[in-house]
Amino acid sequence: MATRSISKSTLQRLPIYLMHLKSLLPGGQSHISATTLALALGMGEVQVRKDLASVSEAGKPKVGYVITDLIEELENFLGYNDVDDAVVVGAGKLGRALLDYNGFANYGLNIVAAFDIDAGKSGVTDTGKSIFDMQKLEELCARLCIRIGILTVPADCAQAVCDRMVKSGILAILNFAPAHLIVPENVLVQNENIATSLAILSNRLKETIIKSSI
């Protein structure tokens, strides 16, 4: 199977295209050109065309792409159609917000439950999702073959909790804790660190202000 390897940068942009295309659906227009798409998203048109070429063969000169087809191809490529089960570990405010967020279904992610060290948090949330005691983590992950875990515990116990997740068979971790995780080679970590985003934003803001005050 030729899983043509795709660059990380392109992969990051694909969901942006998908998002925009979906927002176009109610408008009723059937086709879109890479040029138009690039303009709307403030990207280079060659970049858009190259990115789209990596998931679709359906671009037609003069008319562009069929929007619904492109959406379908993007969703398939991104795996939004075959659902993966996931768990949230750490049922603090952020953890519970993610647990109850119903938008993940659109991205092929089904959060089945959350876990917390504080047994007092066990129970069922507004939306009917269960929060279990951490003790149940290993058994439940193994039984349901959970491969994706969302880590939302404080930094100081992030590594210890991460180790337990790995032991439970989790292969991919979305890490919201402001901590660097050490994992075995076969386990993936994607850091979702708000501090990092903030750093970039405030640095750029400072530069903007300096520039505009000259």
Added chain:
Amino acid sequence: MATRSISKSTLQRLPIYLMHLKSLLPGGQSHISATTLALALGMGEVQVRKDLASVSEAGKPKVGYVITDLIEELENFLGYNDVDDAVVVGAGKLGRALLDYNGFANYGLNIVAAFDIDAGKSGVTDTGKSIFDMQKLEELCARLCIRIGILTVPADCAQAVCDRMVKSGILAILNFAPAHLIVPENVLVQNENIATSLAILSNRLKETIIKSSI
């Protein structure tokens, strides 16, 4: 003033160094070499050295860097010491989680209040932060000179709300809505889209599984 422009990639890594250095403080060790730091974070040692050189002059051959000094320099550079006020717009679960998260203070961000279109959500949270009706947005932002806004509304009203934030004088937006925002040239947007992270994670997971099944 020589605001030596720093690459975006480096800027993204600085908070990671800072985070790790802080976690080292309780250990009592006074110095650290770029080599050690690189090893701990799974990065190249030249990269670490180059990144650190962009914020510090204090590296000494043979001994490395004084940890506390390096922390100080990183915090100054990242602006964690001069606090910026910010508001959250959209008091849903995520918005309220961010509003009540007390970790932002470490990053030089002080969230003063949240706003929501649903006046029924107005009030005070557990941690004493106020949620106001959206109507108050413009007046309060102007009065407090708010320049940073955190956007946590649903995708379908993200652009409209963003426009109001811009009109209120906000210059930097941390966007959690899964939508592409169009803003004037002088306004910065940093997208914090979980779908994107998820796309990368699940794609890499798939590749890992394919590879390991060969």
Added chain:
DNA sequence: TAGATTGTTAATCGATTAACAATC
């Protein structure tokens, strides 16, 4: 046919890595 738009090949740009001289 003419022209808009596609997909691709070549050139440029930026970031990472390798090599090395400087120094405590």
Added chain:
DNA sequence: TAGATTGTTAATCGATTAACAATC
């Protein structure tokens, strides 16, 4: 002094952009 470690200059790598041929 010797060697660990720094900071920098040059080489490599990857991603973006520009140029262009193909085509509906």
